[in-house]
Amino acid sequence: xxxxxxxxxxxxxxxxxxxxxxxxxxxxxxxxxxxxxxxxxxxxxxxxxxx
Amino acid sequence: xxxxxxxxxxxxxxxxxxxxxxxxxxxxxxxxxxxxxxxxxxxxxxxxxxxxxxxxxxxxxxxxxxxxxxxxxxxxxxxxxxxxxxxxxxxxxxxxxxxxxxxxxxxxxxxxxxxxxxxxxxxxxxxxxxxxxxxxxxxxxxxxxxxxxxxxxxxxxxxxxxxxxxxxxxxxxxxxxxxxxxxxxxxxxxxxxxxxxxxxxxxxxxxxxxxxxxxxxxxxxxxxxxxxxxxxxxxxxxxxxxxxxxxxxxxxxxxxxxxxxxxxxxxxxxxxxxxxxxxxxxxxxxxxxxxxxxxxxxxxxxxxxxxxxxxxxxxxxxxxxxxxxxxxxxxxxxxxxxxxxxxxxxxxxxxxxxxxxxxxxxxxxxxxxxxxxxxxxxxxxxxxxxxxxxxxxxxxxxxxxxxxxxxxxxxxxxxxxxxxxxxxxxxxxxxxxxxxxxxxxxxxxxxxxxxxxxxxxxxxxxxxxxxx
Numbered sequence: 001x002x003x004x005x006x007x008x009x010x011x012x013x014x015x016x017x018x019x020x021x022x023x024x025x026x027x028x029x030x031x032x033x034x035x036x037x038x039x040x041x042x043x044x045x046x047x048x049x050x051x
Numbered sequence: 052x053x054x055x056x057x058x059x060x061x062x063x064x065x066x067x068x069x070x071x072x073x074x075x076x077x078x079x080x081x082x083x084x085x086x087x088x089x090x091x092x093x094x095x096x097x098x099x100x101x102x103x104x105x106x107x108x109x110x111x112x113x114x115x116x117x118x119x120x121x122x123x124x125x126x127x128x129x130x131x132x133x134x135x136x137x138x139x140x141x142x143x144x145x146x147x148x149x150x151x152x153x154x155x156x157x158x159x160x161x162x163x164x165x166x167x168x169x170x171x172x173x174x175x176x177x178x179x180x181x182x183x184x185x186x187x188x189x190x191x192x193x194x195x196x197x198x199x200x201x202x203x204x205x206x207x208x209x210x211x212x213x214x215x216x217x218x219x220x221x222x223x224x225x226x227x228x229x230x231x232x233x234x235x236x237x238x239x240x241x242x243x244x245x246x247x248x249x250x251x252x253x254x255x256x257x258x259x260x261x262x263x264x265x266x267x268x269x270x271x272x273x274x275x276x277x278x279x280x281x282x283x284x285x286x287x288x289x290x291x292x293x294x295x296x297x298x299x300x301x302x303x304x305x306x307x308x309x310x311x312x313x314x315x316x317x318x319x320x321x322x323x324x325x326x327x328x329x330x331x332x333x334x335x336x337x338x339x340x341x342x343x344x345x346x347x348x349x350x351x352x353x354x355x356x357x358x359x360x361x362x363x364x365x366x367x368x369x370x371x372x373x374x375x376x377x378x379x380x381x382x383x384x385x386x387x388x389x390x391x392x393x394x395x396x397x398x399x400x401x402x403x404x405x406x407x408x409x410x411x412x413x414x415x416x417x418x419x420x421x422x423x424x425x426x427x428x429x430x431x432x433x434x435x436x437x438x439x440x441x442x443x444x445x446x447x448x449x450x451x452x453x454x455x456x457x458x459x460x461x462x463x464x465x466x467x468x469x470x471x472x473x474x475x476x477x478x479x480x481x482x483x484x485x486x487x488x489x490x491x492x493x494x495x496x497x498x499x500x501x502x503x504x505x506x507x508x509x510x511x512x513x514x515x516x517x518x519x
Contacts, residue, residue, distance in 0.1 A: 002258035002261070002262060003254045003255055003258050004086060004096070004254075004260075005257060005258045005261050005419070006246075006254040006257040006258065007254065007255070008256075008323070009323060009324070009327040010160055011241075012319075012320040012323040012324055012327075013239045013242060013243065013327075015317075015320045016235050016238070016239050016317075016320055016321060016324055017235060017236065017239050019095075019231075019235055019317060020231065020232045020234075020235025020236050020239075021235075022092055023092050023093070023095065023096035023231050023232055023235070024228070025092070025231040026090060026093050026096065027069070027093070027096070027225060027228035027232065028227060030073075030090075030093060031069065031072040031073075031225065034284075037220055046097050051396030
């Protein structure tokens with residue numbers, strides 16, 4: 001059972017790397033898109049006002 | 052030395068290029084909450100890059116070396132905190148109209164006096180957190196390039212302030228994404244490299260080291276210490292201003308919710324990787340090494356000099372990504388919760404004030420950075436004040452139908468005073484010694500804050516009855 005610890009760690013490492021890739025792709029998109037006018041509008045304006 | 056300088060300069064140039072592409076914020080709404088336009092991946096990356104500071108990298112590697120997976124269980128409290136914030140608080144914050152800061156949320160739920168108090172506490176805390184981060188970044192630069200402490204402090208502060216001042220939250224978030232990618236690839240790269248080329252015995256040997264370290268961790272840590280650590284992880288960093296700003300700047304309430312939930316899940320895998328680096332260091336680093344030096348000693352012992360410099364760059368990025376978020380959050384809070392209460396109604400004036408505030412907070416933080424005794428102790432003092440000062444008022448206010456301003460005001464004042472007093476007493480009493488129990492300030496301060504909230508609630512209710 002304890003031998004499964006290392007494979008679990010390798011899996012966690014893969015998740016961290018994939019997260020890094022996901023954010024890198026978003027970063028590249030954001031950096032490319034950011035100069036275009038109207039490229040990043042909020043799709044959901046705040047709507048509830050609580051007194 | 053030349054290679055080190057080239058790598059550091061390359062990292063800084065790339066950082067500035069990325070920040071420059073984020074463009075200058077031209078409106079206050081852009082500077083403070085990026086026009087509520089941030090997509091899921093960027094909010095997630097920024098959240099993770101902000102919370103992965105020195106404690107969650109160097110600190111966890113050292114804990115992994117000494118205590119194995121004990122700190123994975125303790126760190127799970129941090130993941131739970133993020134998931135609870137994602138489920139219960141972040142979407143509620145995002146739904147509020149005209150809300151730029153936590154102070155705005157408190158002001159909407161209670162009154163403007165409470166907003167002012169929340170603003171002052173938030174700015175003070177952001178400045179203290181920033182001073183701790185500047186000090187940590189200066190330590191890395193000192194070690195890497197052999198600079199004088201004050202020069203290293205100035206370099207860290209000037210580089211971070213330059214892009215945060217002009218680009219506001221968007222620049223902070225985009226550079227955080229760059230830093231997050233660096234963390235994700237470099238730290239996992241170190242683990243895989245050591246496992247492949249230096250750690251002998253494979254899965255069985257790893258399991259043996261992990262069991263030995265974890266058993267040692269449980270034997271040397273008392274239940275009281277475990278409880279206090281869990282409380283600190285559960286509450287210490289909850290919704291500090293940079294996280295609250297990200298919740299408010301998310302594209303939608305769904306993005307706000309999901310980003311915190313994913314960041315909570317990521318915390319678990321991140322801690323597992325950091326602890327695993329500590330475990331593989333056990334046969335390679337001498338047992339007398341201090342906890343904070345395990346990571347650097349491991350890298351020095353196993354990787355080429357360039358790899359060591361890259362590791363230092365990764366550590367610097369860990370620190371800068373937390374610092375830029377703190378500077379931006381502090382500046383927005385100062386402008387929104389303090390200056391705009393009295394003056395600066397115009398958008399352009401608020402934008403200018405936000406920029407100058409960034410510089411002032413960085414300057415004050417740099418001045419304080421020289422006096423920070425240690426990164427961990429500095430962070431614990433900040434945690435001990437933040438949670439008791441703000442969380443009871445904020446959480447009860449968001450969920451209560453009729454929150455009372457006197458209750459929130461008393462809770463914030465009492466939480467701040469007790470948290471600061473207990474933190475300072477512990478710092479002074481521990482001078483020159485290392486305490487095993489480092490996190491108790493948050494518990495008594497939180498209890499006093501909740502008690503003050505209850506007392507304030509009942510006093511105002513009684514006063515209201517008497518008036519009628």
